Structure formats: structure tokens, C-alpha cells
Amino acid sequence: MDPRLNIIDKRLENIKRIVAVSGGKGGIGKSSVASILALCLSEKYKVGLLDLDFYGPSSHVILGIPTCNPCLTGRQASGRKDVYPKEEKGILPPEIYPPTSRRAGGIKFMSIIYYAKDNPLAIRGVDISNAIIELLAITRWDKLDFLIIDMPPGIGDATLDIIRFLKRAEFLVIATSSKVVLETVKKTIRMLKETGVSILGVIENMKFKDSLFIKEAINQFDVRLLGEIGFDKNVEDCIGDKEKLLTSRFAQDIKEIILDYF
Amino acid sequence: MHEWALAEAVVSTALEESKKEGLKEITKIKLKIGELQQIDIDTFKFVLNEVIQPQNPMIKKAKIELETERGILKCRVCEHKWAFKEMLKKLDEEESESIHFIPEMSHIYMRCPKCKSPDFEIVQGRGVWIDSIEGEK
Numbered sequence: 034m035d036p037r038l039n040i041i042d043k044r045l046e047n048i049k050r051i052v053a054v055s056g057g058k059g060g061i062g063k064s065s066v067a068s069i070l071a072l073c074l075s076e077k078y079k080v081g082l083l084d085l086d087f088y089g090p091s092s093h094v095i096l097g098i099p100t101c102n103p104c105l106t107g108r109q110a111s112g113r114k115d116v117y118p119k120e121e122k123g124i125l126p127p128e129i130y131p132p133t134s135r136r137a138g139g140i141k142f143m144s145i146i147y148y149a150k151d152n153p154l155a156i157r158g159v160d161i162s163n164a165i166i167e168l169l170a171i172t173r174w175d176k177l178d179f180l181i182i183d184m185p186p187g188i189g190d191a192t193l194d195i196i197r198f199l200k201r202a203e204f205l206v207i208a209t210s211s212k213v214v215l216e217t218v219k220k221t222i223r224m225l226k227e228t229g230v231s232i233l234g235v236i237e238n239m240k241f242k243d244s245l246f247i248k249e250a251i252n253q254f255d256v257r258l259l260g261e262i263g264f265d266k267n268v269e270d271c272i273g274d275k276e277k278l279l280t281s282r283f284a285q286d287i288k289e290i291i292l293d294y295f
Numbered sequence: 296m297h298e299w300a301l302a303e304a305v306v307s308t309a310l311e312e313s314k315k316e317g318l319k320e321i322t323k324i325k326l327k328i329g330e331l332q333q334i335d336i337d338t339f340k341f342v343l344n345e346v347i348q349p350q351n352p353m354i355k356k357a358k359i360e361l362e363t364e365r366g367i368l369k370c371r372v373c374e375h376k377w378a379f380k381e382m383l384k385k386l387d388e389e390e391s392e393s394i395h396f397i398p399e400m401s402h403i404y405m406r407c408p409k410c411k412s413p414d415f416e417i418v419q420g421r422g423v424w425i426d427s428i429e430g431e432k
Binding site for chain 1 (some may be wrong): 300304305307311312349393396397398399402403404412413421422432
């Protein structure tokens with residue numbers, strides 16, 4: 034018997050909502066949506082952000098989170114000491130943006146990057162599952178309003194594990210205005226519906242011209258289009274800088290979606 | 296204390312299983328502790344025996360048997376088998392700490408000693424495993 038499986042629900046019991054930001058294709062902006070969604074929500078709520086994209090973790094890059102372990106590398110510079118998970122009856126994810134007078138919640142962040150550093154992680158399905166179970170079993174999130182999960186592309190191990198272990202998870206599916214992407218989005222939605230998980234809706238990202246085909250296609254599945262994020266050519270210049278990210282057009286579009294659906 | 300989280304998971308599972316089996320009291324739990332996880336056995340035992348067990352009447356008197364399981368790895372490319380212990384001494388503190396938290400990190404910090412591939416299987420000795428739970432009905 035694997036004792037870790039039994040403790041996962043307990044680790045997540047004080048989290049009000051779990052949102053898995055998913056989508057079949059790579060490069061459609063899942064990590065950007067997940068990270069900036071977490072950032073925008075943290076203005077009002079207590080938020081956790083879990084990066085489960087083991088092959089290409091990038092939430093830490095988008096939010097500018099330092100990921101060194103100062104305790105082990107000897108880098109004791111102030112401001113960097115608390116950005117590594119602490120051991121206390123499990124693992125406490127570091128609070129990367131602690132609550133301030135302007136920010137009510139803060140963001141607790143957990144990622145494989147703390148352990149893998151910037152090394153490539155070449156692992157197979159069974160190992161991915163084991164690593165996900167380990168992270169879910171040992172991370173103590175405590176009380177959160179939202180746990181946002183940055184999912185890897187596809188409907189493989191990570192998606193199946195989230196469906197298996199996080200029954201309360203709501204899937205937020207990311208699409209772009211592309212017929213190529215749509216084919217995979219449809220498959221993702223079909224799989225999620227067949228497994229009976231909750232689908233919060235679809236966000237159409239990188240929208241650069243008027244078109245209705247994404248909306249019409251997902252309507253056939255009885256799934257809501259939560260909103261559109263316009264193609265923001267300036268967002269690349271905001272990567273790694275939370276203040277710039279918050280004032281980007283990308284964030285403004287996400288805030289509108291939050292007002293309506295979160 | 297990562298050991299605390301794993302000890303908590305063992306007790307939580309044992310209590311759940313005893314409910315399913317209709318046990319009134321758990322008398323023995325047999326555990327296998329895989330070498331890759333590099334559990335501090337004294338800390339693990341202390342948390343189980345001195346902190347968690349006394350709080351749970353169902354498990355208070357249970358005998359906890361721990362058996363260390365050798366870490367064995369097998370290369371999927373050249374089929375070479377080797378022991379985790381052989382390689383542990385070559386890892387620095389940060390690398391072995393990462394494997395302690397998530398044993399799959401071994402695929403980053405270790406390579407097949409024969410062909411240098413990262414594509415190997417953890418055949419045994421990955422982490423904490425409950426072998427059996429005994430009790431009285």
C-alpha cells in the first residue's frame with residue numbers, strides 16, 4: 034500500500050477552489066494564464082500556484098521567482114532566504130508575494146524547479162505520477178481561497194493524476210484562435226466530460242481578429258467561453274516583473290474574467 | 296521534517312484500512328523504507344511512536360516494524376543494474392537532498408554507470424511502503 038495516496042485529501046482540505054489550467058497543445062499560453070491568473074487573484078484572495086509541467090516548468094520565469102536554495106548553496110542574501118520550501122511537518126511552499134496593504138492574499142508557490150533546478154528532467158509516465166503524488170502528499174498549503182495548477186500540455190499522466198486525486202478540481206481549458214489548436218481542445222473537453230470532471234470553461238487566448246469558430250465549437254459541448262485574452266505584443270517585456278504584468282493588457286483581460294467567473 | 300508528513304500518511308492509511316477491515320485495534324504495521332528516499336529512521340520512528348501513535352487509541356499499542364529496502368536501479372537502454380548506495384557517495388548535499396524529497400530527481404542527478412543514460416527504472420527501494428497491517432476484530 035502506498036501511504037501517500039491517503040493523505041492527499043487532507044493536504045488540500047483547507048483549499049476552497051482548485052483550478053487546473055489545461056489545454057491539449059503546447060505554446061497556447063497555459064503557464065501565462067495560470068501565473069497571471071494567480072497574480073490577479075492574489076490582489077483579493079489567498080492563492081497557491083502549483084506548476085506541474087515537469088518537462089517545461091515556467092511559472093517561476095513568468096513571475097520572476099528566484100528558485101535557488103540559499104540554505105544549501107550558502108547564498109544568504111536577504112530577500113532570497115524565504116523563497117525555498119521549508120521543512121515543517123512536510124513541505125511549506127514559500128510565499129512569494131506576501132500579503133501587503135495593496136495585496137490581500139499573497140501567492141504560495143510550489144514547483145519541481147526547487148528540486149530539479151535548471152536541469153532537464155527526462156522521465157517516463159510512472160515517474161511523473163510518482164513525483165506528482167509525492168508533491169501532493171508532502172506540500173502543506175494550509176488555508177487558500179484558490180489553488181491554481183499550471184498543467185503540462187496534453188491529456189497524459191498529469192491530467193489523469195489530477196482527475197484521480199483532486200476530485201474537486203475545476204478545469205480551465207485554454208485555446209487560441211487556431212483550427213489546429215481547436216482539434217486538440219475538443220479532444221481535451223471530450224475526455225474531461227467523459228471522466229465527469231468539472232469544466233470551469235474555456236479562455237480564448239492570443240485573440241488577434243474577430244472570429245466565432247472557437248465559441249461555436251465549444252458550445253456544442255455545452256461548455257462556456259469565459260472570455261478572450263487579446264494578443265498582447267507587450268506581455269513579453271513584462272515577464273519576470275509582477276508590477277508590469279499586473280498592468281498589462283493580458284492581466285486586464287484576465288481581471289474581467291475573474292470578475293465574472295471567480 | 297519531511298519524515299513527519301510520511302509518518303502521518305502511514306497512520307492515516309492504517310486507520311482507513313482498519314475501518315474497511317472492521318478492526319477494533321491495530322496491533323502491527325510492517326513498513327518498507329526505500330533507500331532512495333533517505334529517510335532519517337530515528338526521526339521517522341520518533342514521530343510515529345512518540346507523537347502520532349499516542350494520539351490515536353486505535354493505533355496506540357501497534358508495533359511498527361521497519362525494513363530498509365535496498366535501492367536498485369536498472370538501465371532501460373543497456374539493462375545494467377546497480378545499487379543506489381554505490382552512487383549516493385558521488386552526489387553532493389543538494390543533489391541527495393533533492394532525491395530525498397522527490398526520488399524521481401535521481402533521473403537528473405544520476406546516470407547509468409555503464410552507458411550514462413538517464414533512462415533507468417527504479418526497480419525497488421523508492422520510498423515508504425506499507426507491507427501489511429494487522430489487528431484485532
